[in-house]
Amino acid sequence: MHSSAEVVVIGGGVNGVAIAYELAKRGCTDVVVLERDYLASGATGRCGAGVRQQWGTEMNLRMSIASVKRFETMNEDLDYDGDIEFKQGGYLLLAYTPAGWEQFQKNVNLQRSFGLGVKLCTPAEAREIVPHLNTEGLLGATFNQTDGHCNPFHVTDAYAQAARRLGVKIYTNTEVLGIRRGGAGEGRIVGVKTTGGYIATPVVVNAAGGWSKDIAAMAGVDIPTYSERHQILVTEPVAPMQGPMVMSFHHHIYCQQTPHGSFIMGLGDAAEKPGYSSRSTWQFAEEMAQKITWLLPPLKGIRVVRQWAGLYNMTPDRTPILGAVPEVPGLFLAVGFSGHGFMLAPMTGVLLAESVLGLPASLPIEKMDLGRFARGELFDEPSVV
């Protein structure tokens, strides 16, 4: 194990490895990634694999649009020997209430101002896009063709392999136990204690997903993130029948057919309490099956092969916290992705690398800093399941 590094990244999810790669690509190759289990064992390997740009706030929009550009050429850019399986079958978002529909229209205006070609659809038009959609009660929908799906294991693997080729060291089965600061514990970051030994480092990037609060606490900062279990299931593969992800905020559900042929679907449960459990429940399977067979009736005959759960790392405004922590020189955050951190990972990698290295920022990352909660400059992202 390395005894020192220029930067230590905590967490081997898609964000940790993307950050490490982007650092190395900018010449900072003395980087160590620490992962307690194996790569993508956290939320990344449990996620819905959806990639969406139809957001309702500026930064989510800008980050997701720029990330999609990167997914489009990622196999080549990262010189990947596999395939990240990016499919741009679109996202169809459904509105069932006048307030929901009004919000969608506002979102679409904002989305178009950033160059997205989002369509407003009548229920009949939505049915042209997804012929098996039950349009009962539907007021309208929005559709964006360039949204879609991407394989999270392969994206993580692609970044990890590219990072390793540039000299990044990735230690799996290595847990971070503590973070040391200089100046009687009040100064800058000086090192990280792990199950594999001590690593001296002036910079720590917290990319610990569901455990971001614990890692921040090790560095002596309290951050307003918390974790929440979200459940999901997958079916057997069937012949291609549904291009886009279908998503209803009203029913708190989403459902997409992957390029492999299986359907992945998930459900947000408003009664879920903050916590670290990632057990799956029979109640979820029932509610999910009932809602989805109502919305997409032909799915009745398709068999479920697995269900599981993972953690959303939430923030009070359902928008990630990115960048430096001024009170703790050397500490950087890439946390609180609130259920959409996979699709933003390419830009998270770029922005964190720029921030750590003091380079000009590609996007105004300062708006997403930890300080926004104290300043009261919150985002109000309306479009989260």
Place this chain on the structure above:
Amino acid sequence: MSEQDKDIIVCRCEDLTLADVKRLISKGYRTLDELRRIGRLGMGPCQGKTCRALVQRELQAAGTPLKHQLPGTYRPPTRPITLGSIAAGSSEEASKDAQ
């Protein structure tokens, strides 16, 4: 890796051959869960009930003795079941409760 490995199916659900398995193991994936996530090995309807033992033997051959191999995760449902039956099963329950 021999030519023959390309004709030996290890994971029947996902159509993976012994050659595929050996290639993934040689890339450094050394646990059942990692192999599943990266290569879909054991990700199909049977969840690896057939291929696990075969893969474990390959992991052993690649230098991870059985006693040091982590057990893979099994997830519900035990057998594939249609969305329609899950939905109908629960509404029967609901109507019983209502009586």
